[in-house]
Amino acid sequence: MGKELRYALRRTVPVLCGYLFLGIAFGVLLSQAGYGWPWALLISGIVYAGSMQFALVGLITGGAGIMTTALMTLAVNGRHLFYGVTFLERFRAMGRACPYMVFSLTDETYSLLCSESTPPDLDPDRTLLLISLLDQLYWVAGSVLGGILGASLPFDATGIDFAMTALFLVIFTEQWLAARRHRPALTGLAAGLVCLLVLGQDRFIIPAMLLAAALLVPGAQQPEKEAPHEP
Amino acid sequence: MSPELHTFVLVLVCAGVTIALRALPFVVLGRGGGQPPALVRRLGQRLPPAVMAILVVYCLRGTSFAALSGWLPALAAGAATVGLHVWRRNTLLSIAGGTVLYMLLIRWL
Structure with a gap:
């Protein structure tokens, strides 16, 4: 232990x-x-x-x-x-x-x-x-x-x-550097920003997650060998 | 109901809804030993980077461009965090560097 x-x-x-x-x-x-x-x-x-x-x-x-x-x-x-x-x-x-x-x-x-x-x-x-x-x-x-x-x-x-924001940023950066395909990260970023601008800061996060999920579901399984969420 | 009891009930409701939200995927998806459907597995793989991006946006949602102090500390500290991390790949250094810079900037500006 x-x-x-x-x-x-x-x-x-x-x-x-x-x-x-x-x-x-x-x-x-x-x-x-x-x-x-x-x-x-x-x-x-x-x-x-x-x-x-x-x-x-x-x-x-x-x-x-x-x-x-x-x-x-x-x-x-x-x-x-x-x-x-x-x-x-x-x-x-x-x-x-x-x-x-x-x-x-x-x-x-x-x-x-x-x-x-x-x-x-x-x-x-x-x-x-x-x-x-x-x-x-x-x-x-x-x-x-x-x-x-x-x-x-x-x-x-x-x-x-701010340590929390920095933690999310560091993990985002890790995932970005490790991944060959950046579509999930960019989709999330775009969904977050668009929903924030359209819906305002109090109610954007769930629509943003739904939008990102909806955009990420379609598309065939990519032959992505590396585990996408490991540094 | 006494005020304390009312508060206690509200705490239980809040806890119950939160637990239900966290547990729902496990209750609904892929029970009985079988693997979850391919669509769900795909989503589970692709979500983490998207969720991280949305959480970053969520943390910075209060950014305002009306005054320097409304955006510079968070954006400069965020850029420093990412820059440090690309440079040294040391999680603690990146987080400590970004956070200290942020704490200094919000006092100076």
């Missing part, structure tokens, strides 16, 4: 930076709304969805109804519907760990797992599970810490959440 843990710790450092800071920000926000760290622990433990948890604080303080909350969650987290498709067989092959792997499929964990090529001397299943577990651990730890600190954060870390 030691080797896999050390490897997973190194792989998840970018998520550590982003999740710890965003988690703290969430915990602080929640405590300002009158809900202390046990609530942060509960929400980060069972919801585990970054931007939706911030939206949830607004729903809670606004006294929103069940229907509103369900619809808002569908709208904000709808993109997660697309992530499982990449790992259908991989996660099923992990047996008892499969339900947790499915549950913990956030944007950041999805990105790390997509770009994962475990060294041959490590147990691949254990490594994937550790990456997923560590990511949630960072998120929960950040949230609880934020809930305890309240608004008295000892330093100004504004902007450290």
Whole structure:
């Protein structure tokens, strides 16, 4: 377990930076709304969805109804519907760990797992599970810490959440350099930009994913020998 | 319902919908030991680069060109991240470099 843990710790450092800071920000926000760290622990433990948890604080303080909350969650987290498709067989092959792997499929964990090529001397299943577990651990730890600190954060870390953007950019670059065909990447970029310009920043992401998926489905299987999502 | 109970119910609803979204592909596609259809496998292979591109757009969605401070930090730091990565192929270096530059720029501009 030691080797896999050390490897997973190194792989998840970018998520550590982003999740710890965003988690703290969430915990602080929640405590300002009158809900202390046990609530942060509960929400980060069972919801585990970054931007939706911030939206949830607004729903809670606004006294929103069940229907509103369900619809808002569908709208904000709808993109997660697309992530499982990449790992259908991989996660099923992990047996008892499969339900947790499915549950913990956030944007950041999805990105790390997509770009994962475990060294041959490590147990691949254990490594994937550790990456997923560590990511949630960072998120929960950040949230609880934020809930305890309240608004008295000892330093100004504004902007450290750019680590998430940088993580996505790095994985995008890796995939770009490794792939011979760039149609999927360019399709996603075009779908994202067009939908952002047409629909605005609050509701573009699910249409963008649908558009990209619709554009990528047709076309015969290319004789693409290299695994397309490995660096 | 007490306010605490109402909040608890909202948390459960939010968690339930999120889990349902993440689990749906596994529930619907390729059950019973068989392989998922070719179309789904193809989509699963081609989606990651497209999803990464859309997530980058999503992260930068708040970019505004009205003032220098609305676009320069994110775009310069993003370019630095990609540039560093093409140059050294070191994930931590690229992410740390881009993030530090971003944090400096939002303070200076």
